[in-house]
Amino acid sequence: MFESGPHLDAETFQGLDPTLVQILDVREQWEYERARISGAVLIPLSELADRVGELDANRPLAAYCHHGMRSLQALRFLQSVGFSELAHLSGGIDAFSRLDPSVPRY
Numbered sequence: 001m002f003e004s005g006p007h008l009d010a011e012t013f014q015g016l017d018p019t020l021v022q023i024l025d026v027r028e029q030w031e032y033e034r035a036r037i038s039g040a041v042l043i044p045l046s047e048l049a050d051r052v053g054e055l056d057a058n059r060p061l062a063a064y065c066h067h068g069m070r071s072l073q074a075l076r077f078l079q080s081v082g083f084s085e086l087a088h089l090s091g092g093i094d095a096f097s098r099l100d101p102s103v104p105r106y
Contacts, residue, residue, distance in 0.1 A: 002087040064089035
């Protein structure tokens with residue numbers, strides 16, 4: 001699914017279909033309220049281990065955070081519990097908001 005590897009640029013991420021790919025936001029609630037990508041489910045990284053059952057290990061998943069570090073941590077964890085089709089937004093929502101001005105930068 002992710003031919004370009006686990007690091008997706010903002011343009012590729014913007015083209016993901018949330019009906020085919022789980023979009024996971026691993027930021028905190030206050031960040032989600034400030035800016036978010038349509039179709040994303042919010043599970044803060046600090047809650048991911050307890051809430052991983054809310055995600056489908058059999059579906060591709062693309063994660064994002066503010067700049068890309070937390071989403072990489074999320075991928076490592078998800079891979080360790082059996083997820084295989086994983087990617088993340090390189091540069092995070094900050095990079096995405098430069099492409100899509102409807103998503104505020106913070």
